[in-house]
Each structure stands twice: as C-alpha cells, then as structure tokens.
Amino acid sequence: MANQQAGFTPRHLIAVTALISGVVALYLHLWKLGLAGTLACGGSGGCAAVQFSPWSWFLGIDVALIGTVGYTLILITALLGTCQSRVNDPRWTIALASLIIPAFIFTLRLKYYEFFVMKTFCPWCAVSAVTITLHTVLVAMDWRRVRGNVA
Numbered sequence: 746m747a748n749q750q751a752g753f754t755p756r757h758l759i760a761v762t763a764l765i766s767g768v769v770a771l772y773l774h775l776w777k778l779g780l781a782g783t784l785a786c787g788g789s790g791g792c793a794a795v796q797f798s799p800w801s802w803f804l805g806i807d808v809a810l811i812g813t814v815g816y817t818l819i820l821i822t823a824l825l826g827t828c829q830s831r832v833n834d835p836r837w838t839i840a841l842a843s844l845i846i847p848a849f850i851f852t853l854r855l856k857y858y859e860f861f862v863m864k865t866f867c868p869w870c871a872v873s874a875v876t877i878t879l880h881t882v883l884v885a886m887d888w889r890r891v892r893g894n895v896a
Contacts, residue, residue, distance in 0.1 A: 754890065835888070
C-alpha cells in the first residue's frame with residue numbers, strides 16, 4: 746500500500762487554502778504595521794475594531810503574524826507531504842495535525858472574543874476561521890486515508 750499512487754489528496758487542498766489564508770494574514774499584519782494602505786473590510790468597521798483589540802495580540806505578538814507563520818508552516822508541511830515518496834506516509838499527516846489542531850483551538854478562542862465579547866465581525870478573520878476549520882476536517886480525512894500505512 747505504501748507504493749500506491751495517491752493522486753489528489755487532502756494535503757493538496759490544505760496546501761492551496763493555507764497559501765490563500767497565509768496571504769490574507771500577511772495582508773492584515775502589514776496593514777497593522779502601516780505598510781498595506783487602507784484596510785478593505787466593507788462598511789462594518791469590524792476589521793479595524795478586531796485588529797486593534799487586546800485579543801489581536803498573543804504573548805505580545807500580533808495574531809495576524811502568528812497566522813502568517815502558522816499558515817506558512819502548514820503550507821510547507823502539506824507540500825512536503827505531497828511528494829510521491831511521502832504521500833502515503835502517516836507521519837506527514839501527524840505533522841499537519843500537530844499544526845492544525847492547536848490553530849483550530851486558538852481560532853475558537855479568537856472567534857469567541859470577536860463575536861461574543863466585542864460583538865463584531867471581521868470578514869478577513871472569517872476567511873482564516875473557515876480555512877482552519879476546513880483544515881481540521883481535511884487532516885481527519887487524510888488520517889483515514891493513510892492510517893492503513895501505520896506500522
């Protein structure tokens with residue numbers, strides 16, 4: 746089974762969506778630094794409120810920067826895991842899960858503060874929340890795909 750051709754796997758979709766959300770997170774971080782012009786958010790003003798809230802920092806680090814780094818690590822791990830020699834190796838799924846599951850839990854924390862404490866909505870933050878939720882589902886699907894390869 747280890748030599749079986751896998752074709753398109755959940756890891757491929759994880760890589761593509763991590764790239765998209767990584768660019769979004771980088772945009773938000775650069776905007777916060779004053780390097781990205783105006784914040785395109787729509788008329789709600791929720792983005793600016795969220796970006797300047799106390800919850801937009803974690804241990805003194807901008808959450809958007811954490812997202813940028815996190816999605817970059819997920820992207821690299823997913824891409825490395827799609828190489829033919831690794832595509833059926835469950836260790837790459839475990840590596841992805843070790844990045845994705847804590848990010849999902851962290852996102853739940855952020856969404857709680859955004860929705861229930863601040864009572865606002867940031868569409869850019871929603872992109873990340875949908876992505877990391879999708880990643881959680883996809884890494885579970887990938888685990889089902891490769892679990893037969895566990896020695």
